[in-house]
Amino acid sequence: MASWLWIYSSPPGERSILSLEEFLLGGKARTIAVPRCRAARALGGLAARETLLSYFAKVDLPADPVVLFAEDAVRSAVAHELLRWREDDVFYALLKAARQRATVGLVESLGEFCRSDAIPVLFEILEDDLCRDAAFVALCKIPEDSRHYAILSLREGAGAGLVGAACSRRRRATAALFRKLGISRGDWQDVAQLLEDEDPTVIICAATVGFQVAPPEEFQGIVNALFRVAPKLNWLQEDEVVHLLDQHKSLAYCEANQVLANLRERGERVNWLSATWRILEHLGRLDLGRESTMLHKSSCFEVHTSKPPNSFAHGKPAS
Secondary structure (H helix, E strand, O other), X not given: OHHHHHHHHOOHHHHHHHHHHHXXXXXXXXXXXXXXXXXXXXXXXXXXXXXXXXXXXXXXOOOOHHHHHHHHHXXXXXXXXXXXXXXXXXXXHHHHHHHHXXXXXXXXXXXXXXXXXXXXXHHHHOOOOOOHHHXXXXXXXXXXXXHHHHHHHHOOOOOOOOOOHHHHHHHHHHHHHHHHHOOOHHHHHHHHHHHHOOOHHHHHHHHHHHHHXXXXXXXXXXXXXXXXXXXXXXXXXXXXXXXXXXXXXXXXXXXXXXXXHHHHHOOOOOOOOOHHHHHHHHOOOOOHHHHHHHHHHHHHXXXXXXXXXXXXXXXXXXX
16 A cells, blocks of 8 residues: 555656556567567656666566567667666676677667777677678777777687688678778788688778788789689679779789680680679770680581581492
């Protein structure tokens, strides 16, 4: 009875907090997250800091994957509301929650703190398809520390793992991070190993920063890597490669001649569906008249070298 009297005698804001807290912390997670998200936003507006912090400590993740996906929206809403208080305990609560299960809102909120403590977690999240972009943006807000951690990751045994198929998305995002943030000349020896990758995005990003900081004598190796990955390029990547090669035409011409010679040696014909042939044509390395003549001669050679019919089989000499 006394508790009810206290509730009714409390200011309206406090009574609202109690009801919203019971709904958010004690209510059951469901496939429709809108009511719980609204409760989180209302609690933020009422400055219910402790209630929002308690959410990550007290609310367990649902076992049902559909309900869990909906509850991710609630976790994001709570994280956004906690940004009203840029304090250590809030930061570490968000960091722990992101380690447990990252959401876009959690990662965005961590990024707003611009603290290097979050970098290892953010690098791990680069493997998450849903949260990768938010983690990338968060890392760009602390460029020096993020770049240093990324370089350490290239040196096996430190930082986040970048080796192997399981880390392909993180490796691609890390290469894009180097392209976005830039690197020093001293960092190039570590970043240069990305030119040996098989992923076109990784090689294009490494080549972009390499042309900016690498010694000129290493430019030929960069051009070679771009041609090596050419058969795998999509249309957007092809435009990027063409732009890079146009900036270093003398080296590009030299490598293009070698690539064309190898293609002819293997007997390959012009194939406009292949980015390699389109790049060769863009660089003016193809003499289309000569290619047509070679194709015609090849066809004639196949006809004339085929075995003639045996006319003596019918009792008549060949005319």
